[in-house]
Amino acid sequence: MGLAEGRVVIVTGAGRGLGRAHALAFAEEGARVVVNDLGVGLDGLPGPESPAALVVAEIRAKGGEAVAHGGDIATTEGAASLVETAVSTFGRLDTLVNNAGFLRDRMLVNLDEDDWDAVMRVHLKGHFLPLKHAAAYWRAEAKEGRQVAARVVNTSSGAGLLGSVGQGNYSAAKAGILGLTLVSAAEMGRYGVQVNAIAPAARTRMTEQTFADTMAAPEAGAFDAMAPENVSPLVVWLGSDASAGVTGRVFEAEGGRITVMEGWRPGPTADCGTRWTPSEAGEATTKLLAESEPPQPVYGAR
Numbered sequence: 407m408g409l410a411e412g413r414v415v416i417v418t419g420a421g422r423g424l425g426r427a428h429a430l431a432f433a434e435e436g437a438r439v440v441v442n443d444l445g446v447g448l449d450g451l452p453g454p455e456s457p458a459a460l461v462v463a464e465i466r467a468k469g470g471e472a473v474a475h476g477g478d479i480a481t482t483e484g485a486a487s488l489v490e491t492a493v494s495t496f497g498r499l500d501t502l503v504n505n506a507g508f509l510r511d512r513m514l515v516n517l518d519e520d521d522w523d524a525v526m527r528v529h530l531k532g533h534f535l536p537l538k539h540a541a542a543y544w545r546a547e548a549k550e551g552r553q554v555a556a557r558v559v560n561t562s563s564g565a566g567l568l569g570s571v572g573q574g575n576y577s578a579a580k581a582g583i584l585g586l587t588l589v590s591a592a593e594m595g596r597y598g599v600q601v602n603a604i605a606p607a608a609r610t611r612m613t614e615q616t617f618a619d620t621m622a623a624p625e626a627g628a629f630d631a632m633a634p635e636n637v638s639p640l641v642v643w644l645g646s647d648a649s650a651g652v653t654g655r656v657f658e659a660e661g662g663r664i665t666v667m668e669g670w671r672p673g674p675t676a677d678c679g680t681r682w683t684p685s686e687a688g689e690a691t692t693k694l695l696a697e698s699e700p701p702q703p704v705y706g707a708r
């Protein structure tokens with residue numbers, strides 16, 4: 407029996423890259439998969455046809471079950487029809503993997519409002535809307551008295567965790583996804599829904615040029631640490647029944663490594679029991695900073 411046997415899984419942006427690898431891995435573990443992809447270019451502008459149908463054909467060729475959905479997940483219509491496609495085609499929905507997205511990298515001073523809006527929209531709204539529609543479906547199921555063991559896997563990034571030079575829009579959107587993950591895990595637990603996030607690293611069209619050195623394929627026969635397929639086993643486990651009890655957590659996944667990310671927590675603190683003067687606040691804060699852990703460097707910072 408596969409780990410995802412009997413489950414119905416949506417993967418957004420599954421026509422290529424990490425999403426494609428997740429969709430194939432879920433199918434291999436027995437899931438029926440809705441393969442969503444709008445088929446846009448690397449910068450989000452309209453591309454040739456959606457590659458979702460190709461991934462569906464790959465899954466079917468291996469004896470699996472899948473259906474394509476070509477909608478834009480950052481619209482109400484696209485997100486609603488995505489959940490509807492799962493339910494009308496396969497009769498249910500068990501797992502949502504939010505993964506679709508694109509980049510518009512610029513230094514902040516050169517970042518146009520359009521580049522800000524497009525990246526915030528596809529990542530942050532593109533996580534919120536499918537999550538909202540799936541959550542409404544699962545809440546209705548729970549209220550009908552049906553057992554729900556639903557799973558959501560969101561896709562953040564090292565840029566969202568630590569920041570990344572030249573990616574102010576993307577880092578803000580990916581950090582927002584972490585906040586959304588924590589809140590939705592807390593709100594949806596009572597309905598049987600678990601929500602976690604990953605920060606992956608892999609060789610896809612998004613990274614193969616910008617990070618050409620780290621992403622390079624190895625000599626034939628060596629472990630290809632940057633293959634997107636390396637990230638999918640964690641995603642499949644988080645998206646399966648087997649991860650019961652794990653929610654509101656963030657994991658880095660790359661090559662053969664899985665890391666639990668430990669988030670903001672109180673460090674050194676001082677309380678003077680009344681209002682500080684600005685210079686007292688400065689003196690106390692300077693002492694606290696000396697006692698605190700130094701922050702992790704921002705990606706790309708010198």
Ligand SMILES: NC(=O)c1ccc[n+]([C@@H]2O[C@H](COP(=O)([O-])OP(=O)(O)OC[C@H]3O[C@@H](n4cnc5c(N)ncnc54)[C@H](O)[C@@H]3O)[C@@H](O)[C@H]2O)c1
Binds near residue numbers: 444507
């Ligand atoms: N590759 C990495 O190392 C890396 C690192 C950190 C985070 N990520 C995140 O992983 C996810 C997948 O990235 P990837 O590297 O596989 O990129 P990719 O470009 O190979 O795949 C993304 C897919 O999303 C689709 N898409 C874009 N906008 C869409 C929309 N509105 N509706 C539906 N589909 C849409 C694209 O057509 C594309 O096929 C992204 O959220 C990315 O930010 C990737």
